[in-house]
Amino acid sequence: MALICNSYIFKINNIKRPPAGLFLCLFFCLSPGFGQKSDSYNPIISAIEFQGLQKTKQDILEREIQHQLNMALDSSLAKEDRNRLENLGIFSAVTWNTVPLEDGTAILNFRVIESISMVPIFSPVYDENMGWFLILGTRLNNFRGRNEKLTLRGMFGNVSAYDVIFKNPWVFGDHVSLAFDFSKKIFEHYFLPYRQQTQVFEINIGRYFGYERRLTAGIELEKKEYFGEDTTDFYYFSPELSAVYDTRDIYNDPSKGMYIFWYGKYYWHLNQPKPESTTNWIQSYSAYYSPLKGKRKTTLGINLNISSTRGFRNEFWLGSLGGVNTVR
Structure with a gap:
């Protein structure tokens, strides 16, 4: 900038018009467009950096970025990367910008503000069948700085229970997730003269194939x-499998598309006099459409749900599977 001003002043002195030349120099240097990048500014991205990280590990963000190094800036791809970071659910704000370098390249910079990681759980609950009980616990979001979720929860009152839930949405490979749940629950049975105690350990591994x-x-x-008057117990070993097909744009506009869900579970009864098994199969088909666009968008949805249970069933089994869709 100093060289530009000196050049103008030198020319002004030669033609003996310092006031006009000085005004022209100041107007040129202070104009809004001077030193700013136009909308067509597409430098080569030589580095990608992250700012604002306090607890989160940097590789958690790096694996979400699809913009490549040593290629021209693609602003639409940078916006999609920003959306992916925001969709992690561990940041309250995510922005991006470019930082020019002396060699003509630029740094693609993402700035984040981390959300509160510890959320207390306190909720009094009234259930028509169980009565009053209190839920106390905590949920740790972004546990260990790796976008993991750990929930520790207990129930007190007419229901005595505790559970530990752990979820890691990307534990290794390409979007391979891991989740496990350990719980114990004691309560009066809904309609049988028994006090029921249930203990469960469950582990699941999942994988995304694209976004759909x-x-x-x-x-x-x-x-x-x-x-009760007597004691009855059941032991189950249950493999399960679920599949989801979702055509909605879950990052930008999930208000249109299809959502299809299949779920199957096989119960192998381990302590029955003779080998028994039960199969539970659920199908759910949903479609979404927005007839009214704009800020006050209206979304319509329709769902078809099919559920079936085959195999061994007794009064205890029916009680454990009972719900709002069960007719007794």
């Missing part, structure tokens, strides 16, 4: 005990 398909497989070990 997700497959999850897991196993569950379950023990149910019924205490």
Whole structure:
């Protein structure tokens, strides 16, 4: 800038018009467009950096970035990367910009503000069948700085229970997730003269295939005990499989498209006099459409749900699967 001004002043002195030349120099240097990049500014991105990280590990962000190094800036791809970072659910704000370098290249810079990681759980609950009970616990978002979620929860009152839930949406490979749940629950049975105690351990591994398909497989070990005039118990070994096909744009506009869900679970009863098994199969088909666009968008949805259970069933089994869709 100094060289430009000196050049103008030198010319002004030669033609003996310093006031006009000085005004022209100041007007040129202070004009709004001077030193700014136009909309067509597409430098080569030589580095990608992240600012604002306090607890989160940098590789958690790096694996979400699809903009490549040593290529011209693609602003649409940078915006998609920003959306992916925001969709992690661990940042309250995500922005991006470019930082020019002396060699003509630029740094693609993402700036984040981390959200609160510890969320307390306190909720009094009234259930028509169980009565009043209190839920206390905490949920740790972004546990260990790796976008993991850990929930520790207990129930007190007419229901005594605790559970530990852990979820990692990307534990290794390409979007391979891991989740496990361990829980114990004691309560009065809804309609049988028993006090029920249920213990469950479940582990699942899932994987995304693109943005539309997700497959999850897991196993569950379950023990149910019924205490009354006599004692009855059941042990289950249950492999399960679920698949999702989702055509909605979950990052920008999930208001149109299809959502299809299949879920199957096989219960192998371990302590029955003779080998018994039960199969539970659920299908869900949903479609979404927005007839009214704009800020006050209206979204319509329709759903078809099919559920079936085949195999061994007794009064205890029917009680455990009962719900709002069960007619007794």
